[in-house]
């Protein structure tokens with residue numbers, strides 16, 4: 147089995163109850179979440195405002211699960227040391243929001259975190275070409291960033307396959323492992339085709355937090371993924 151078939155589910159707290167975030171984290175990890183996805187929005191890079199490093203630090207003691215920080219902010223660099231200090235494990239950012247993408251990636255790793263680049267639906271994958279050595283994660287947006295609960299953009303499937311190919315070629319040539327994450331509109335009904343296209347890590351917000359039984363949704367997602375592996 148190729149190692150790309152090691153799947154992770156990363157619930158996005160964007161659709162969680164903000165008045166009970168610590169409890170939500172504990173519950174969703176108990177329900178089988180692998181990572182906690184934290185959507186950081188600044189009302190500048192995206193037209194919405196969410197949470198900062200203080201919230202990340204407050205959540206950190208509530209779980210051992212990796213905290214996957216998705217920065218939708220501009221500028222990027224000043225927040226990196228703050229999120230690293232707040233206990234983030236993975237930090238990803240949008241290349242359009244940084245003046246010096248290579249430098250920002252290095253900054254994330256220098257602070258002991260895994261580094262990721264995020265691609266909006268219309269952002270070309272070529273942004274990753276000269277920084278593969280500094281990437282631990284590639285995150286493809288399957289919606290426009292800013293809000294939960296939007297519909298999956300179908301053209302992302304083709305883009306995922308192209309990203310998968312780039313990453314597989316990199317790894318086949320002796321490169322380190324790079325995760326391929328998808329974010330936006332992921333549901334039980336489409337997760338198998340998204341995995342088929344090449345994703346190994348799945349962000350899901352409204353699909354999980356919009357239901358009363360988180361475990362039921364995560365189990366149903368895993369069942370679809372297993373089906374994908376063995377067929």
Ligand code: DX5
Pocket residue numbers: 158160161183185216289290291292293294295296329330331332349350351352353
């Ligand atoms: C959008 C965020 C996503 C979003 C996913 O800007 O990056 O993480 O919350 O939410 P759903 O799964 O509801 O599309």
Ligand code: ZN
Pocket residue numbers: 158183184185216329349
């Ligand atoms: Zn996100």
